[in-house]
Amino acid sequence: MSDDDKNAGKRRSQAWFGGTDKDAFLHRSWAKNNGLPDDAFDGRPVIGICNTFSELTPCNAHFRELVEHIKRGVIEAGGTPFEFPVFSCGETMLRPTAMLFRNLASMDVEEAIRGNPLDGVILMGGCDKTTPSLLMGAASCDIPAAVVSGGPMLNGRFRGRTLGSGTDVWKFSEEVRSGRMSEEDFMAAESGMSRSPGHCMTMGTASTMASMSEALGVTLAGNAAYPAVDARRNRLARLTGRRIVSMVEEDLRLSRVLTREAFENAIRVNGAIGGSTNAVIHLLAIAGRIGVDLDLTDWDRFGRDVPCLVNLMPSGEYLMEDFCYAGGLPAVMGKIRDLLHEDAFTISGRTMGEQLNAAECFNDDVIRDRDNPVFHQGGIAVLQGNLAPQGAVLKPSAASPHLMQHTGRAVVFESIEDFKARVDDPDLDVDENSVLVLKGAGPQGYPGMAEVGNLPLPRKVLEKGVRDMVRVSDARMSGTAFGTVVLHVAPESAAGGPLALVEEGDIIELDVEARRLALKIDEAELERRRARWQPQPHAMQGGYQSLYVERVLQADTGADLDFLVGCRGAEVPRESH
Numbered sequence: 380m381s382d383d384d385k386n387a388g389k390r391r392s393q394a395w396f397g398g399t400d401k402d403a404f405l406h407r408s409w410a411k412n413n414g415l416p417d418d419a420f421d422g423r424p425v426i427g428i429c430n431t432f433s434e435l436t437p438c439n440a441h442f443r444e445l446v447e448h449i450k451r452g453v454i455e456a457g458g459t460p461f462e463f464p465v466f467s468c469g470e471t472m473l474r475p476t477a478m479l480f481r482n483l484a485s486m487d488v489e490e491a492i493r494g495n496p497l498d499g500v501i502l503m504g505g506c507d508k509t510t511p512s513l514l515m516g517a518a519s520c521d522i523p524a525a526v527v528s529g530g531p532m533l534n535g536r537f538r539g540r541t542l543g544s545g546t547d548v549w550k551f552s553e554e555v556r557s558g559r560m561s562e563e564d565f566m567a568a569e570s571g572m573s574r575s576p577g578h579c580m581t582m583g584t585a586s587t588m589a590s591m592s593e594a595l596g597v598t599l600a601g602n603a604a605y606p607a608v609d610a611r612r613n614r615l616a617r618l619t620g621r622r623i624v625s626m627v628e629e630d631l632r633l634s635r636v637l638t639r640e641a642f643e644n645a646i647r648v649n650g651a652i653g654g655s656t657n658a659v660i661h662l663l664a665i666a667g668r669i670g671v672d673l674d675l676t677d678w679d680r681f682g683r684d685v686p687c688l689v690n691l692m693p694s695g696e697y698l699m700e701d702f703c704y705a706g707g708l709p710a711v712m713g714k715i716r717d718l719l720h721e722d723a724f725t726i727s728g729r730t731m732g733e734q735l736n737a738a739e740c741f742n743d744d745v746i747r748d749r750d751n752p753v754f755h756q757g758g759i760a761v762l763q764g765n766l767a768p769q770g771a772v773l774k775p776s777a778a779s780p781h782l783m784q785h786t787g788r789a790v791v792f793e794s795i796e797d798f799k800a801r802v803d804d805p806d807l808d809v810d811e812n813s814v815l816v817l818k819g820a821g822p823q824g825y826p827g828m829a830e831v832g833n834l835p836l837p838r839k840v841l842e843k844g845v846r847d848m849v850r851v852s853d854a855r856m857s858g859t860a861f862g863t864v865v866l867h868v869a870p871e872s873a874a875g876g877p878l879a880l881v882e883e884g885d886i887i888e889l890d891v892e893a894r895r896l897a898l899k900i901d902e903a904e905l906e907r908r909r910a911r912w913q914p915q916p917h918a919m920q921g922g923y924q925s926l927y928v929e930r931v932l933q934a935d936t937g938a939d940l941d942f943l944v945g946c947r948g949a950e951v952p953r954e955s956h
Contacts, residue, residue, distance in 0.1 A: 385417030389625070391522070391949060392425035395496035402954070406496065419459045426453045426620070427497035428462040429488060429517075431509040436469030438506035438585060439529055441576035441607055448613040449501055449527060449931040452620020455839040458499075458627070460620070465491055465516075467633035468508035469828075470584075478855065479827025481515075482507040482931070482940045483923060485668075488516025495947050497522065499627040503617060505578045505607075506527030507858070510588040512680050514597065516941070520670035520949040521634050523626040525726045526598045527616050530607035531699035532577035537568045543692035544572055545859025549802035549833065556803075557841035573904075581700040582691040583858035584812035588661060591707045594648035596725030597633070597639045599732050604707030606700055626726060634946070637669045639718035643681050644731065647718050650685030650758035651711050653694035653776040656866055659759055664937030667944045674937045675770045679894065687757025687776045688714055688747045693861040694776040697745045699948070705745035708739065712736035716748060755790040762865060764897040765905070766877050766887065769869035769935040771896055779847040782863040783891040786899075787814040787849060792882045794819040795831050803838040803948040811845040813886045813906025818878055819915070821853030821871025822931045822938045826917065826924055828853070828867075833860040849889055851896070853878055853934070865889065865896060871913065874933065880908040 381741050385617030395406045397420075407420050410460045423673055428449055453460040466484040469476040493499055502517055517524040520953075530658025534872045537544030551568060554560035576774055578585035590603040598620055605612040643663060649658050659678055666673035688711055691697050706716035713735050740746050748755055762771045775783065792798035792812045798817055801807055809815075822828045832854035836845065840868060853871035870876030877898060881887075888900040898905075917928055930940045 380425060383638050385772065386811065390424065390498045392496040392498050393422060396420040396425070396874065397422070404439065415459070417744055424498045424624050425496055425790060426460050427492065427495060427500040428460055428503065429466040429491070429500055429513060430462055430464055430503045431505065431513070432503070432534055433467035433469060435472050436467045436506050436509070437471055437573070438469070438558060438578035439467060442503055442505070442529060444615065445527070445529060445616050446503065446740065447618040449620040451694060452617035455626060456621040458624035461497070461688045461853050463491055463495070463625065465537060467482065468512060469508065470507040475825060476827040477830035478938070479825070479924070479927060480830065481512045482927065482943060484508065484512035485515035485943065488513055489510050489519045492517060492520045492522065499523035499623045501623050502526045503529065503554045506587065506589070507584040508710070510592060510769050511665060512569070514665045515590070515668045516664055517702065518633055518637060519945070519947050521632050521669070521946050522949050523595070523621050523631050524633050525619050525626065525632060526592045527619050528592065528598065528601065530577050530604050530605050530609065530612045531576040531580040531586055532573055532590065533608065534604055534698045535572045535574060536581055536701045537571035542568065543581040543859050545583050545730060546692040546861065548572070549860055551837060556835065556838055559844045564809055575606070575608045579692060579859055581859045582653055582655070582689065582699070582779070584655040584657040584672050586699050587649065587652070587858050590652055590708050591662060592646040594712065596636045596723055596731060596840055598711050600728055601707055604699060604703035604771055606703060625728070627726070630725065631728070634669055636678065636724055636726060637665070637671065637816040638723065639671050639673070640723045642666055642671055642673050643677070644719045644723055646678055646681040646758070647685050648708070648712060650682040651715050652689040653687040653691065653753065653757050654754035655825050656772050657858055659772055660855070660867065660934055664939045667939055668946060670946050677763055678759045678772070678786045682758025683756060685715065685756070685758050686749055686752035687754040688749065688752055690747060690753050693859055698810065698914060701742070701745050705742035707741045709735060709738035710740040710746050712738065714746070731748045741871060749944050759893060760891050762891070762896040763893050765870045766881070766896045766898040771865050771868040772825060773863070773865050773889060774889060777861040778863040782849050783849060784889070785849050786886060786888045789814050789883060789885040789887050790880055791816045792818065793880055795829070798834060802835065805839060807837055807839065809837050809840060811840050811848060812844065812846065815848060815850045816878070816881050816887070817850070817852035817854060818872040821873055822934060823928050824853065824873030826870055826928050828855050828929070828934065830855050830857045832856040833862050834868045851887065869935040870932045871933060875909070875912060875914065877905065879912055880905055882908070895925045
């Protein structure tokens with residue numbers, strides 16, 4: 380008997396399809412109604428293709444075509460592919476926020492993998508939350524798994540200039556509010572923003588998480604940057620389909636790839652690309668699922684001194700299409716390889732160092748050299764102090780240098796609705812030195828921790844020509860956004876954190892270099908306010924949202940549900956027939 384024959388008997392799928400009893404008969408018979416021949420069940424690897432296609436997730440709407448290339452690759456390598464759908468967290472449509480459903484989607488992924496006859500799985504992610512939800516669910520099962528991203532859109536174009544998805548929307552919106560852009564021009568730009576299938580082409584959360592997947596080693600090289608409509612995207616999908624079959628034969632599981640060293644690599648790469656603050660919360664959650672000890676302070680420890688080399692919006696001027704032509708993520712990693720764990724293993728079957736030997740850079744303005752960075756410190760700043768005892772984050776590469784050390788008077792908004800009602804009130808007591816404070820936007824409070832932290836500036840400030848102010852909240856912000864914005868304050872206000880106790884006129888100090896966020900009042904006054912504080916009732920009672928609010932963890936540990944943390948494996952102790 381060959382080694383392949385011996386391994387075939389150990390494959391998960393054979394618990395369903397192997398043998399001559401009535402259960403195997405039923406499983407094979409039902410599967411054959413799709414036209415599968417007898418040899419589809421002869422012990423060859425059964426590969427699940429976890430597809431987040433949805434027409435309500437425009438970033439992933441081209442996955443019907445992409446999945447066919449994956450299937451061909453699986454079949455060419457001798458595997459049997461089965462495509463299945465999971466909940467698709469579309470950032471652009473889903474209310475109140477896609478982040479509310481990231482954990483729900485991860486549960487869907489985990490249980491679909493565990494409950495079905497799959498030896499390995501390919502995870503099709505694109506839009507912001509789809510990638511982390513897939514990796515979280517797969518990590519909790521720990522079977523061979525690989526990511527195929529959908530790829531970014533082509534560059535946006537409008538009246539001879541380049542448009543970046545998200546980033547230019549925020550800029551144009553402020554220009555309209557300040558009277559410097561007409562509403563007609565704003566509407567005319569709309570059709571030039573999203574010109575092709577794919578996710579945001581800025582270095583927003585979707586591009587960042589595709590890059591994080593490649594830096595973690597769970598994709599083939601080049602995955603992060605190929606545009607969605609580039610033939611190389613389809614080719615990579617096909618090659619990944621072939622590779623997952625070999626991964627099953629090698630028993631190459633996620634736990635072999637998602638190691639502590641891989642996460643340290645990803646943190647450093649995030650600094651080099653000027654990646655989204657959302658990567659913090661997602662990588663913490665993924666690490667929690669696979670059992671890697673990673674905490675918020677690691678983001679400062681490993682990313683603080685990494686220069687931002689990638690000149691992409693929102694931190695720079697180019698877009699993902701340009702990034703692809705410049706050499707993509709391998710070119711970036713090649714320029715910081717002395718900071719990386721080169722022996723970290725990847726799904727390709729090679730180490731990261733071996734994979735980077737072929738890396739080249741073809742445009743040193745898009746991907747800068749280390750002696751000419753976009754920013755000298757590109758990592759995520761982790762802030763602490765009496766206003767954020769468990770931490771908060773800020774993205775220095777998207778912030779204004781003159782605000783990185785700032786003390787100002789708090790202008791407080793109790794909710795996003797309160798903010799929208801009052802921000803443009805001419806009587807609002809605010810100026811450019813004020814600190815805008817938003818409460819009620821964290822994991823429990825929103826619920827789901829919406830991307831509302833990059834608060835639009837008050838009109839009376841915009842009309843003075845001001846384009847940035849310090850903003851503090853327990854919310855997140857889009858990876859496409861910019862500004863001196865303090866996010867993920869933990870504990871959040873809805874949980875009774877110090878943010879809940881901030882009052883109008885309080886003095887707040889931000890010192891990014893010292894990593895400090897402080898409310899300048901004494902502890903006795905804080906205690907008096909804490910004694911008076913009462914939690915607010917949640918708008919939605921019952922259903923998933925109630926479960927979420929009751930069991931969600933705080934941002935500093937990844938905002939996963941407490942009962943989902945950890946790897947439960949893929950074993951099914953009982954079966955139904």
